[in-house]
Amino acid sequence: DAGITQSPRYKITETGRQVTLMCHQTWSHSYMFWYRQDLGHGLRLIYYSAAADITDKGEVPDGYVVSRSKTENFPLTLESATRSQTSVYFCASSELGRSTDTQYFGPGTRLTVL
Amino acid sequence: AQKVTQAQTEISVVEKEDVTLDCVYETRDTTYYLFWYKQPPSGELVFLIRRNSFDEQNEISGRYSWNFQKSTSSFNFTITASQVVDSAVYFCALSASYSGAGSYQLTFGKGTKLSVIP
Numbered sequence: 001d002a003g004i005t006q007s008p009r010y011k012i013t014e015t016g017r018q019v020t021l022m023c024h025q026t027w028s029h030s031y032m033f034w035y036r037q038d039l040g041h042g043l044r045l046i047y048y049s050a051a052a053d054i055t056d057k058g059e060v061p062d063g064y065v066v067s068r069s070k071t072e073n074f075p076l077t078l079e080s081a082t083r084s085q086t087s088v089y090f091c092a093s094s095e096l097g098r099s100t101d102t103q104y105f106g107p108g109t110r111l112t113v114l
Numbered sequence: 115a116q117k118v119t120q121a122q123t124e125i126s127v128v129e130k131e132d133v134t135l136d137c138v139y140e141t142r143d144t145t146y147y148l149f150w151y152k153q154p155p156s157g158e159l160v161f162l163i164r165r166n167s168f169d170e171q172n173e174i175s176g177r178y179s180w181n182f183q184k185s186t187s188s189f190n191f192t193i194t195a196s197q198v199v200d201s202a203v204y205f206c207a208l209s210a211s212y213s214g215a216g217s218y219q220l221t222f223g224k225g226t227k228l229s230v231i232p
Contacts, residue, residue: 033219042205042224058219090159101209102149103220105159 003027006091006106013081014114021076021109023091031094032074033058033103034066036087043090049074081113116141116210120223127196128231135191135226137206143167147209148182148189149220154202165189196230203227 004025013019023032034046035058045058047066055066063085065077078085089109094101117140127133139148150162163173165182173180177194193200206223 035222040224042222043220044222045219048219088157092159102161102164104161105151107158110157 004091004093004104004106006089006109008109009107010110012112012114015082016080019078019081019111021078021089021091021111023074023076023106025072025074025091025093025106027093027095027104028071029093029095030071031096031101032068033092033094034064034074034076035090035092036060036085037090037108038087046076046089078111081111083113085111086113087111116143116146116208116221118206118208118221118223120204120206120226122226123224124227124229126229126231129198130195132192132194133196133228135193135204135206135228137189137191137223139187139189139206139208141208141210143210149207149209150180150189150191151205151207152202153205153225159205162191193228196228198230198232201228201230 007022030051033048035043036046037043044060046060046064047055047058049055049068052068052071055068065079068074089111091106092103094103119138122136125133146167148165152160152162163180170182170184179192181190203225205225207220209220
């Protein structure tokens with residue numbers, strides 16, 4: 001199906017474990033983004049990518065790692081999960097990353113770290 | 115730095131009432147874009163509208179309307195004759211240059227939760 005998908009949709013893990021959240025888009029958009037959504041904070045940018053092999057930090061990058069070997073995929077890895085990383089994670093994409101571009105969001109992944 | 119303020123954390127209205135959601139923004143850029151997204155209880159984020167900083171005309175789409183005023187740095191959203199299906203969290207967002215690298219990122223407000231009571 002066309003669009004932007006995330007997997008898994010729900011994940012429960014334990015403190016210290018490595019977790020990878022997947023994001024896949026079929027539009028061939030150049031830009032992809034990862035946000036986390038927490039009560040009282042809205043959505044905050046974790047990392048973004050302008051193209052394959054080009055990534056950069058957002059507002060809250062600590063504790064996260066990203067990679068982008070293919071245009072369509074943008075996985076987010078928590079190398080050693082902490083309870084403070086319990087959140088809902090959204091992936092988004094936009095065509096060229098210009099100010100005019102609309103970002104389209106995936107359905108989100110709800111992550112719980114015990 | 116860019117900032118978006120949605121001062122109303124939660125609003126409750128009775129069905130068929132009109133409701134306005136406030137959004138105030140701050141940016142040093144002269145060219146910027148403003149967005150509204152809807153997040154229904156199912157959790158996804160749905161794009162509603164995009165406006166650029168040079169177009170202050172009000173926009174109407176069905177029961178939805180948006181009022182953009184640069185003089186007060188506001189981009190308010192009004193729902194006319196609200197319905198239960200309008201119950202959601204609504205986010206205002208600002209697109210402006212991030213880190214001066216030429217790419218644009220969204221800065222979100224914290225959202226306003228709208229509950230429409232039957």
